[in-house]
Amino acid sequence: MERHLLQITGLTKSYDGGRTHALSDVGFDLHEGKSLAVLGPSGCGKSTLLRLIAGLETPDGGEVVMNGDSLNDVPPHRRGFGLMHQDLALFPHLNVRDNIAFGLRSQRWESEAIESRVNELLELMRIEPLAARSVDAISGGEQQRVALARSLAPRPRLLMLDEPLGALDRRLREELAQEIRRIRDHEGVTLIYVTHDHDEAFAVADGILVLEQGRAVQHGPPEDVWLNPATPFVARFLGHENLFRCEVSTGPNGIREASCALGFWQPVAPSDTPRCTALIPPEAVTLTPLNQDDGVAATITDVTLQGGSYDVTLRIRGETLRAGVPVSAASTRPQPNTPVSVTIDWTQTRLLNWVE
């Protein structure tokens, strides 16, 4: 049976004497060995959540429970957690090796044990040649690795990473995200990963917690969050653009169906809501030459090439629809101002239980 390693209940924190609510009533459980990504835009309270769990700040309300024990009165240095700051916070007066060894010295490890653990991490992070270097004399990506190694070294019960790939360029970010997965599995560490980038969150975590203005608006596996965003905010934050309001009615044959402004309708599972929102993935939209079949007429307004697909913006019945056309599937580049016929694969479309 999986054990709850960490239970967070009702964490609340405000600043400026209650005027700024950084975090309101946030709670979740985390099983041992699992990874949770805390996702949200800047200023949503992600970092505050980490700082409260780390004990660097005192919550106004709520509790952090580890293995059944409340940590509220435990100072940060006795929690046995690891935290990698967004700005890394490497000690400028110590070299790479001594930075990594810092936590081990705090725990008063034997010097041979420190030596071998530091070597193990240098090897794991592939930074052995940097051991004696000053932390100011290595590159940004290398500093990131040193910071990660330093927080991993004391074998924390829980490792928290605050925007660990924030300042890096795209290639390095992908490389390091992969690295973090490898190391997470190697060390079997329980992980909380804070980021504003959903791709990064999905790449690293097996659970996602979305924060909006200090509130937890959705918590679930990545697939569920992606397919069923719980609020318009989550949907937009994940980059979903094809969101259309639908009216639900009972058709002549007694089937409840949802119809949206685009002129499409689909049967829906029985539900009490009179309205819902259709989330149409761009890849569910197919474009064909006009009048070739029974699609809905639309006009192409813009075309860009992104990641191997044409991102096509369409004007359809006064609404804007985005379609993704793989370059390999298109014979020529779709041209703006071309009238097309649009069909939608309803099996890929989700009906969400809210309206904006």
Added chain:
Amino acid sequence: MKDSPVNLWRTARIALPLTFLLIAFAWPLFSITRFSLGWDGQGILSPFIDAASDSYLRGRFIFTTWQAALSTILALAFGLPSAYVFARYRFRGRGLLLAAITIPFILPPIVMALGLLSLLGPSGLANDALTGLLGFDNPPIRLLNTFAIILIAHVVYEYAIVVRLISTFWANMDPAVQEAAAMLGASPRHVFFNVTLPLLLPAVAAAAALIFLFTFTSFGIILILGAPQHATLEVEIYTLMTKLFRPHIAAALALAQLIATFGMLWAYVKLQSAAVTRIRLRAQGATPSTGRSPTDYIMRLGAIASVLLVLSPPVALLLRSFITPDGLGLDGYTAIMSNDRNEYFYISPIAAIRNSLAFAVVTVILAVPLGVLAAYGLRNPRAWWRNPLDALYMLPLGVSAVTLGLGYLLSLRIGEFDVRTTVVPIILAHTLIAYPFVIRVVLSTMRAIRPHLREAAHVLGASPLAAAMRVDLPILSRAILVGSVFAFAVSLGEFGATLLLNRPEYTTMPVAILNYLTRPGAINLASALAMSTVLMVVAGAGFFLIERARYRGWGEF
């Protein structure tokens, strides 16, 4: 988390510096106020009225203000072109010259006075050279005891403030604003007068306020180089207290001077922060010029010549200290290293050196922990009391040395318990003057330690104490070293307060130098020059240490 050692520490870092200020600062100032306002039974305000109705004393106030204003204007006029050169040109030896500029500034005023004496005095190098080479019968340069030599001394002394304060702003000014002006069609001349100069003005005004503050309270230079008619308020307070024994009038003058100096300190702080906020500072902002036009060469040569000029007094002192009536020799040094004269009132030079070193060590021992503690109390930038407390800690900088000495003579006694004749007031004075420097140096480094570093240490298992020892202390160690050297140098060179509080058995090197100068005979002059040189070398060595640390990117002016 709130165990008692933490709370004790939190209380101590504010309570201890405040207690020190209460005894070493508030008490003497209160006593000065009490005496000057006649609260001790003299009749309300009578000392003030006496002082104000004395036309001689009114004249001293006017002269003090006048000489400070003139010195400030001359120092700015002399220093600004150099500030421009150091801000905008990169040339070989620039770093060395910038470091050298500061040498006169860090020398005790009495050493600077002797430097000018060695250069321009009756038996100074300039006169020696002129009589030797051109065959003058009498020394042609007769500047000693004139107003001119006082102004020269002040300009040489304050040149470093103008250059270092203003060129730093100038060099780090974000060039984007000037570029924007140029893109909007402004000529270089137009850019300078309408963009650069207005942006620079607060920095110039801040430098002016600081120079005015320093020259307004000039003491050692006036005492040694000036004539009686050049007495500043500072000199007058000294005379009133030690020669005329009129403590009430002295206190009234001191209070008037205090109001003026606090005003200037306040103006300096305001202007300084205005300068910082108005100019978006960027490290190495402006593009340095390596121009090769004739104007460029003249500008650079002019700056180099200025630096050489301000360096000439200390160099002259060094050379002059080896010149005896019979050519080169070590007469002065032998004299201060021996103890064989049985003069009445004779002060043993070795004892003076020993006393100075002892006071300096005690000052470091007291001022450094006090300053570090106070800096810790100021660390949190969000606390409402931070800025008032910081201002309070800096307040001693606005009190002149002689005023401080006077304050101690009028306080530091409760009934039978009287410490005024012990070493205590001298130690208090040195510590009070030194510890604001320690706070500044330590605080600027402390602010550079991002709070995240300490948090990272906590999360990695370090207790608050362990984090302080393993993160703060190693990073601060260099700042603490700089602060220690500063405190040491300040104590060694302190003259005004020590002179007022002096007793023969506590005589320090600066007091001994004055003592030699007031006696006739070549051997006494030689002793004064030799001892000044020793003082200069020790202060210079300390300064060298500070500069080395500063080059690593720490510390502020």
